[in-house]
Amino acid sequence: MAENTVQYGWDASMGIRLYDKIRQDMKTSMLKKDTAVRDTMRLIMGAFPEITVPITLESGKKSTRAKTPEEITDEDIQNIIRKFIKSEKTVLEIKKETSSAYLELLESYLPKMATAEEIEAWVKNNVDFSAVKSPVQAMGAVMKHFGKLADGNQVKAILQGMTPEK
Incomplete structure (x- = not known):
């Protein structure tokens, strides 16, 4: 399936809503009989x-209704995908594996995560360690x-690895 993942995935620069891209990829995967992608899109x-x-x-009671396709934002869908990624990572942890084709496919629909180098550079340029007792206190900023x-655990590890300049 790895050779097929190039055509699947989404990026904000594509100029297409994530909702529409998922529907488009669903149709493509059905035509190509790519069951793994089809099942992921269905999920x-x-x-x-x-x-x-x-x-x-009208009675004043609070309730909710499902959003129409036009109301669904990219952020809404990204939150759903993050939920699936979180559960897949838990399964992989139990299996003692690091990745799966399913996980890679899901991640291809999310914006690119910040790298450790980008986070570290931003921290060095924007965080005043003299104002905090421990580097981890800068995590909120x-x-x-x-x-x-950015992954919270990754940020925490980076901050713990940094010693405040005194």
Whole structure:
């Protein structure tokens, strides 16, 4: 399947919504009889009804309804994919494996994560270690800057490895 993953995946620079790209890849995978990709796309699309928007009923009662395809944002779908990635990583950990074709396919639909070098460079340029007791206290600022593009455990490890300059 590794040779097929080049055509699958998504990037914001493609100029297409993630929702539309997943539907497009679903059709492509069905035509090519690529069952692994087809099943993954079905899994993601099957979670779309979980994306809801809060509403207030006429009685004043609070409720939710599923978002329409036009209302679903790239961020909504990325959160679903992150949830699947998290569960796959747990399974791989139990199996004592590091990666799978399924995991790589899911990751191809998320924005590229910040590298350790990018995080470290940003920390050196923007964090004043004299204002904090321990480097890990700067974690909030780092995570606020990188958001979901940085893994919290990776940031923590980088910060713990940095000694405050005194």
